[in-house]
Every structure is written in C-alpha cells, then in structure tokens.
Amino acid sequence: MTVKTRDFNPAILDLQAPIVFFPVRHHSPAAARLLRDCIDLTQPSAILIEGPADFNDRLEELKLPHQLPIAIYSYLHTAEQGQRGAFYPFCLYSPEWQALRLAFEQEIPVEFIDRPWADLALEALSSHRYGDGSLAQNPYVTVLCQKLGVEDFDGLWDTLFEIDPHLSLRDYLERCHRLCFQLRSHDDVPLHRDRFREAFMVQQIERVQAQLTATHSRCKILVITGGFHSYALFAQLHQLPFESSDATPAFATPAETDPETTVTLLQQGIALTPYAYDRLDSLTGYDAGMTNPGFYHQVWLDRLGTLPAQPKREPSYRKLLAQVVVNLREKQQQGVSAADLIAVESLAQALANLRGHAEVWREDLIDGIIAALVKEEVNQGITHPLLQAVYQVFRGNDRGRLAVGTPLPPLVIEIQTQLEQFNLKPDLTLRCINLDLHHPEDLEKSQFLYQLRGLEIHGYRRLAGTDFVERDDLSELWEQWEIAWSPEFEANCIEAAIYGSTVVEAVTNRLVEKAQRLDRAADQAALVLLEACLMGLGDLGQTLGEQLQHHIRQDSNFLQMSCALGHLLYIYRYDFVLAHIRAETTAALLTETFQRSLWLLETLGGITEHSGAYLKGLKTILEVFDRCPTLFANYRGELLEILSRISHDRDQDASLRGGAIGGQWHLGAMETEQILRVLQGFATPEQLGDFLSGLFHLAREIIQRYPDLAKTIDRLIMGYSDQQFLEALPSLRLAFSCFPPREKHRIATGLFPPEESENDRLEPLDLSLNPEVAAAAFALEAQVKKQMDYYGLSRSTAPKS
Numbered sequence: 001m002t003v004k005t006r007d008f009n010p011a012i013l014d015l016q017a018p019i020v021f022f023p024v025r026h027h028s029p030a031a032a033r034l035l036r037d038c039i040d041l042t043q044p045s046a047i048l049i050e051g052p053a054d055f056n057d058r059l060e061e062l063k064l065p066h067q068l069p070i071a072i073y074s075y076l077h078t079a080e081q082g083q084r085g086a087f088y089p090f091c092l093y094s095p096e097w098q099a100l101r102l103a104f105e106q107e108i109p110v111e112f113i114d115r116p117w118a119d120l121a122l123e124a125l126s127s128h129r130y131g132d133g134s135l136a137q138n139p140y141v142t143v144l145c146q147k148l149g150v151e152d153f154d155g156l157w158d159t160l161f162e163i164d165p166h167l168s169l170r171d172y173l174e175r176c177h178r179l180c181f182q183l184r185s186h187d188d189v190p191l192h193r194d195r196f197r198e199a200f201m202v203q204q205i206e207r208v209q210a211q212l213t214a215t216h217s218r219c220k221i222l223v224i225t226g227g228f229h230s231y232a233l234f235a236q237l238h239q240l241p242f243e244s245s246d247a248t249p250a251f252a253t254p255a256e257t258d259p260e261t262t263v264t265l266l267q268q269g270i271a272l273t274p275y276a277y278d279r280l281d282s283l284t285g286y287d288a289g290m291t292n293p294g295f296y297h298q299v300w301l302d303r304l305g306t307l308p309a310q311p312k313r314e315p316s317y318r319k320l321l322a323q324v325v326v327n328l329r330e331k332q333q334q335g336v337s338a339a340d341l342i343a344v345e346s347l348a349q350a351l352a353n354l355r356g357h358a359e360v361w362r363e364d365l366i367d368g369i370i371a372a373l374v375k376e377e378v379n380q381g382i383t384h385p386l387l388q389a390v391y392q393v394f395r396g397n398d399r400g401r402l403a404v405g406t407p408l409p410p411l412v413i414e415i416q417t418q419l420e421q422f423n424l425k426p427d428l429t430l431r432c433i434n435l436d437l438h439h440p441e442d443l444e445k446s447q448f449l450y451q452l453r454g455l456e457i458h459g460y461r462r463l464a465g466t467d468f469v470e471r472d473d474l475s476e477l478w479e480q481w482e483i484a485w486s487p488e489f490e491a492n493c494i495e496a497a498i499y500g501s502t503v504v505e506a507v508t509n510r511l512v513e514k515a516q517r518l519d520r521a522a523d524q525a526a527l528v529l530l531e532a533c534l535m536g537l538g539d540l541g542q543t544l545g546e547q548l549q550h551h552i553r554q555d556s557n558f559l560q561m562s563c564a565l566g567h568l569l570y571i572y573r574y575d576f577v578l579a580h581i582r583a584e585t586t587a588a589l590l591t592e593t594f595q596r597s598l599w600l601l602e603t604l605g606g607i608t609e610h611s612g613a614y615l616k617g618l619k620t621i622l623e624v625f626d627r628c629p630t631l632f633a634n635y636r637g638e639l640l641e642i643l644s645r646i647s648h649d650r651d652q653d654a655s656l657r658g659g660a661i662g663g664q665w666h667l668g669a670m671e672t673e674q675i676l677r678v679l680q681g682f683a684t685p686e687q688l689g690d691f692l693s694g695l696f697h698l699a700r701e702i703i704q705r706y707p708d709l710a711k712t713i714d715r716l717i718m719g720y721s722d723q724q725f726l727e728a729l730p731s732l733r734l735a736f737s738c739f740p741p742r743e744k745h746r747i748a749t750g751l752f753p754p755e756e757s758e759n760d761r762l763e764p765l766d767l768s769l770n771p772e773v774a775a776a777a778f779a780l781e782a783q784v785k786k787q788m789d790y791y792g793l794s795r796s797t798a799p800k801s
Contacts, residue, residue, distance in 0.1 A: 013173055023180050026096070027293065033304060039222065048201075062100055062272075068398070069275040070090055074087075075269055075270070077266045093299075159357075179227070181231045202233060202237060320394065328386070348367070366387070373386055400491075430483070435479045435481070436477070450531070454531065508532075514528055518547075561593060571586050590631065597621055659698045722778065
C-alpha cells in the first residue's frame, strides 16, 4: 500500500539552495524560456538533466551543428522479448536542449541522470521517454480543468504557463511545483518504475554533490526533470516524508524484484537519430508532451528575448494564419479573402478576451476560423479542408538532420556501403531501375532492395515486375524499382539498428518478429518464407523455422493451408532464381503443410461458398503429390481414401465431389465408364454445372480424351426444358470456362459425326457469341414459344387440316 502526504514544503522554491529543482513539461517553450533565466540567475556549477545516463560519454555529439529536431535513440534486443526501442526527442524549444546549449556555451559541467532505458525496457513503457500522456487520466487534472473551464491537460498547461508572455520565473516555479506535487499526490498509477528511476537520479545528484564538495568547488546544482519527479527527488534528498511503499524496495531492477525474471541481452545500443515535428505532435506521433509543435515553435521564436519595454511584437497567431492562407492558395483548395481574415481575427480576439487569455491562442484561432469560414455542414469524422490546413501549419514540417561526423550504428554504415557498391544511393532526383533477375548482379541488387523494404527504409519502392506470390507469368523474371531521397531515410536506417548490427542479421530478426505476430495463418507464414527468399537469405535459423512450423500446426483453415502449400511447392520445386533457403528446411515445412492439408481436407465438412477456392486447394494437393514423388509417394493410399469419401458424401457440395472424382481419375484410380455412371447422379440442372466445374478443374483433359463424356453431357442438356436449361446455364458456363477457345471448339465439333462428302463437312463453329446475349436469346425464344402455345400457333398445337 502506498502512503502519500499532501504537505507541500515551500523550501523547494528556494533559488539560493545548494540544489535547485527546475520542473519542466517536456517541449514547453515557456519552461525553456524561463529555464534560461534560471540558469542566468543561479549560475550553477553543475547542470543535471533527466536523460539517459548511458549517453553521458557521448555528450560531445550534441555539440555538433545538427538541424533540429533530433532524438537520442536507445534500443536493445533480448531473447525473451525481442526488439525494443525508445526516443528522447529534442526540438529547438525543448527545456533540456536549451539547458544543454547554455551549459556548452558557458562551459558548465552537464550530465544526464536518468537510468539507462535498457534497465527499464522489460516493463510496458512508452516509446517516447519525454511523454506525459498518463497525466490526462489524473483525477486532479479533471477537477482543475473543470474549475478553470478548459477541456484537457493541454488547455490547463497553456492557461497556467504558456499564454501569458510575461510570466515570471518565480510565478512559474510556484505554480509548476505545486501543480506537479498535487498531480503526484493524486496519482493512482503504481509508481514502482518511477521510484526505480528516481532512486537512480538521487544517486547521481549525491555523487555530483560529493565531487564538488571534495574539490572545494562552489556547490550549486541545477536539477532539470519532468515536474512529476521534482518533489519526489527533493523529498528523498532531504529525508522528507512524501511517499513510502512496503511493496518493493526503493531501488531495484525488475530482475531484482522478481528473482524468476531472466533476461538474455543479445544486443544494445544508443545513438542520435533525426526526428520530425509530425512525430513529435501528440496528435500523430509518439505520445509527445506538447501538441502542435509548429505553433509552439513560432511562439518560441517570437517571445525569445522579448522584454516588456520593447516595442510590441506582431502576434504569433497572425504569422500562423498568414501561413495557412499561403498554403491554401498554393494548393488551390479554398480562397480566403481579406474580409474573411478580418472576421477570423475579430472572432479569435473576442474569444481570447472572453476566456481571459493574454493573447490569442491556438484554440481561439481554430474556433474563430470554424465560426467565420466553415459555413457548410461537415460530416462527423471528416475534417474540413480549411481546418486540415490549420492543423498542418500548427503541426509544422520541420525535419531534423544529423551533422556530418555524427557516429552511426554499424548497421547504418553497412547500408551506406552497400548502397554505394550497388549504385543505389538515393538523391533528390527520382530514378527508376530495371533488373533482369537472370543476371547475378541484378539479382543481388534485387535482394538488397527487398532487405531495405523489409527494414522499412523509405525511398525504395517496387513499381512492377514478376509477381512471385501469384506467379501468373514466370516466362520473364524482371523487376522495376523507384529510388528517391526521403526525409525519413536517415532516421529509418538508424532506427533499424534495433534489429541487428548487420543487414542480414537485422532482416532475419525482422522476419522472426513478423512471424511472431501472425495468428494461426499458415499462408502468411509461407509468405514470410517467400520474403526471405526474395531477400536472398540462405539460412533462416532455427527460430524462424520453428515459428513457421508453429503457425502451420495451429492453422485450421483449409484455404489458408492449401495456399501455403502452393507457396512452399514453388520454393521447393520450381524456383531456380530465388532458391536460397536450404532444401531440408523447405522440405520439412512442405511435408508438414501437406500432412496438415490432408487432415483438414478429410475433416472439411460441407462447404457453402468459395467452392472455386476449395477446388484450387485440392488441385494444389495433387500437384504437390505429383511433383514431389520422393517426399509423398507413401501418401497415395491415404489421398485416394480421402477423395473417395468426399465423392460419396451426399451432403458435400457438388463441385467438390466432382473435384474428388477428377482427382481419382487423375491418379488412375477411376475409369471413364465409372465417371459416366456417376454423372447420371448429377444430371439435375441444379447440380450438373457444379459437378462438371469440379471435374474439369481437376481433370481438364478427360473430356478431350474421351468424347463419350461430352456426348453424355450433351444428351443430358438436350433433355432439359427451356426453363431448366436457363437454370443450369450459369454453372455450365462456369464449368466450361476453364477451357481455352481452341479446346472448346474441339469439344463442340466432336459432338457432330463426320460427313460423307468433303463439300458437306461442317465449317468450324464460331463460338464468339457473348454468353449473356445467348442466354437472353434463349429466354426470348422461350417466351415467344409460350405465347404461341397459348394462341395455338405452334406446330404442336396447330389444328389439323
């Protein structure tokens, strides 16, 4: 049970204390601006910042001339939980970034004091380490929002800290410390992982304090953390009663709290990576602290260095509104007149005054635009084009770039090397390349491009080429790829390092992760194997092979299983260009899938739809049996027994029964005379076409090899009435659609006996008539005949002379 006290100690507000705590909301321009004032006022001898302590030996990298936003990216790979990664983002107005810049400029010792993220990665943590999404659920926030008349925590923070450009340092500290104290006191979420972090931070603060004392240096430490941690650190350092818990020790890793926890660390790393405002935005990104980074970026630029005595600056909202208008005009989406802008500004200013805002703020501007310009009805869930333009400007489009010379993970270096080797490096000019997969050099390029696609590296897109999934046409093996520079390219490469230090290791681990996410989908598991082939992976490793085998054993869907069987047959038997997987691995998976397919076929039950897909699956089973005799010769008896049971099952769909009989004929276990006798049992208009669809799908050549079958079908059809023929026509048409035109002509001419005279011999039939037209003609003839019978005009009803 957690015990908390609500007695706030004002000593935390003392700027003359040896240790000063500056609470921040990450990515707050007000916090960043006032933090600069605090550093100038206190002149600290050391600055300690909430950030990953394992990056301290690389702080020099942050001095390089990077283009913001950027992020520290911490990642690891464990055998138990796979790949994990987390970001510590910095933008121009991040308090942490401003503290770093001032520390570097004034040569003040600076360190990160948070636990390395890898120590906490076993718990379900946000991937954004400077996020505060959980505060929205705090009951104190709900009450305070109601009292101040705002909707959420963002509005609350803006009202208390951001809107007033003249908020003083002391007022900021008073408000922020008391607010965060109450948030912490009313937080019902278990705080074990926060205590782990805070205990580590306290150790770092005490270590730096001891170092300064030992060297007789001035001891003035500025501690910059998220406000949620500030009072807890202050209380621990001064042994004040604030929180206690008898559930866990004050300082322990997850492995220490649970001795049964075992972690096998396979890889760990930390590096700088480019970031972007669209990722930083809490509306689209990683649970970030502040929404609308583009808006706050403009506020930061306008307010930095502004003093009350200076001339009045142009309001930030006017610059942003002007940018919205420019964007709309460039896209020619919606015109905004001068009168419209005057109306928007008047409404926004009135709303700001009504809400007690010192100046027009983002929600004032949005509401003013909606009231003044959005005149038509907007459907629920659809954003108006004008508002889309506003949100885009408020989000901002800044994208970071690392400075030249920034150390990169080994994976990135290997990717860059191979891009140079294959001449695939992206640039600003879009280009397309064509690859002939019969040529070894082009095949290597193709494999590397598939590896980049597997790692989700932007800038490489397959446009066209041989489809190795559908395999409709394998006469030519070629591909066309589009290569263009993408602003996400560099960040993608760095963040892909989470999967391994080499390209092959990374894509293999990526495939293992992809296979783990599948849910009893044998067809998708087979596609993972095909993807490995396209990447040129020769040895999948035991882990991936076991994953694929697991999905095959768990899947109970015959259609998915037979689809997987087709992919595996192609990889094992037919492919000679992409055949990189070890034969024994593919053979084992193919055998497992074939056995599972037979079992699912036998337990199929009556099918009610997708009969064509089931016939395709049955045909795949027969093809595997034919093409892999060394693997499946002993399964002939079992296969024939299953086909026989299906063909005699009166509750089964007629098409599948026909396919089972066609399969038996294909395997030489049924004579044509037997099929002719069976055919009589499916002579009804409702069943004949479906039965023939299955029969022809599995034994298309049977009707060409034995003309008596076509004549028997002809006699059955000729015995139908007009209405019966119209009922049977759609399924009959589907049945004969599997034959190409030449074979259809051969079947039709086989129904007519040869003539005595050469001159009397029938000309080849023209079968080009549209079937829909033919059906309409038959229907019309039937109606005409019916009317003639009614009036006694037909030959059968005409009066005798």
